[in-house]
Amino acid sequence: MPTPPVPEPDGKPAGSSRVRSFAKYSGIAFQMLAIIGFFTWLGMWLDERYQSKNPWFTVGLMLVGVFLAMFQIIRSLTRGT
Incomplete structure (x- = not known):
């Protein structure tokens, strides 16, 4: 028979x-x-x-998105809530 979970201090x-x-x-x-x-x-x-031959907008904005996402993650993890 499994034991019931032990309550946390709160x-x-x-x-x-x-x-x-x-x-x-x-x-x-x-x-x-x-x-x-x-x-x-x-x-x-x-x-x-703008009918670009090379996908510069896609590459550039994807990198901006990665940096913003990493910033958001670091900010939310260091805030602690």
Whole structure:
């Protein structure tokens, strides 16, 4: 017979902090995906609009998206909430 979860010091069940951590980090992953995806889409749209031979808008804005996503991750992890 499994033992019941031991409550944490704040009185909540032990599993709730794990669920909260999982939700926090998967939310961060979806934010990163959305930021990079949006900037990539914007770059592709600009390349098509200005009929570029090379995908410079796509490459440049994708890199901007990666840097912004990394900044957002670092900021949210150091803030601690």
